[in-house]
Amino acid sequence: MRTRVGPGEHAHTRSLLRGVVAQMPAVLWTVDMDLRFTSCCGDAIEAAGIKPKDVVGLTISEFFGNRDPRYYRTIAHRRALSGESVSYDSEYAGHFFKSNLKPLRDKGHVVGAVGVGLDVTESRLKEEREAFLAHRDILTRLPNRTLLSDRLSLTISRAQRDGKIAAIIFIDLDNFKEVNDRFGHAVGDQLLKAVAVRLTGSLRSYDTVSRTGGDEFIVVASDLPEAGDAELIMQKINELFVAPFSIEGQSVSMSASIGLSVFPTDGINPEDLIRNADRSMYRAKRSTQKKETSI
The missing domain is CATH 3.30.450.20 (PAS domain)
Incomplete structure (x- = not known):
């Protein structure tokens, strides 16, 4: 009823x-x-x-x-x-x-x-922030290693499909620990953010600039016609460290050791390419005279 x-x-x-x-x-x-x-x-x-x-x-x-x-x-x-x-x-x-x-x-x-x-x-x-932080470096907001690996995999797939070259450029700041020890972590953090800004501003919008930890950055440059273009990009990145950085009103000079690996010559998967770029960077660091960081 x-x-x-x-x-x-x-x-x-x-x-x-x-x-x-x-x-x-x-x-x-x-x-x-x-x-x-x-x-x-x-x-x-x-x-x-x-x-x-x-x-x-x-x-x-x-x-x-x-x-x-x-x-x-x-x-x-x-x-x-x-x-x-x-x-x-x-x-x-x-x-x-x-x-x-x-x-x-x-x-x-x-x-x-x-x-x-x-x-x-x-x-x-909150969900969007958690998703962002899962794939980004908190300090610089650059892609972290997880997002770098995803983008590098996509870059390799496109390069294989289109017959192009991809470059992986490993950047390690020289004597960065001295900056932290002498001037404090606040200055060191500002320097890392300034490096991130300079790198992203000098490369193409579809290239990936990532911070993978500490004072290390990795760049993935895609759609390169030939291996010589990778060398030109590495040279361009090296030139970014010629001019000093302005940190809290002070001039900070910083150099970097840079290594390069090229797809497909130096590897065909993300792990090998990053590993070989890392090894190339350490060879460059050993072959270069000790550089100084000054304020």
Whole structure:
């Protein structure tokens, strides 16, 4: 036996829902069969800079305009008006929402739709930060060894397909420990960031500059027509250390030992190419007279 719910109980239920939503980072709204907002409330809309009076009475397309480029919100609401329950993710004014839509019924007939959107911005940004840090060096924001390996694998695949050369350039800062010992880790950290900026600014946008730990950087240069181009890039990187770095108002001179390996001559997988570039760097370090770091 079905119990009929009267209008007063519907109003009481809606009031309870609004009270619950008001205590959550969420938004509750209803639309009629013309996709026009008939109500809107919740703490999340205030956080997004929206006032209910600016929403109620507008259609979905009128409110969102070009912020709904593929009309996915409109499509989701039309599905709810046809009797479906719909879930979708969306973004508005820098806030991310997980939303659920259900049809509103009166005497068995769909008369509109009700939606609840939970503001998941905090957890979304946390996930994005964790994903970023899993593949980036915290200090310089450059790719770390994990991301370097992924990009190097892709570079090798493209080079094999297109018959091109790829270069792996291993850079080790000379006497960097002396900078930390004499002037402190704060100066050392600023120097590492300055080196990162100088490297990324001098290479092509599709080359990879990574920091793999301590005072070591690895560059992956792709789509090179011939091996001689790799030598030119290594020479260009070496020239980056001719001019001193400006650190906290002081001039810091720094040199680097640089090694090179070339695909496919020196290896055909990431591990061998990095290992051979590392060995080349150490040969360069041994064959060069001891350099000095000065401030």
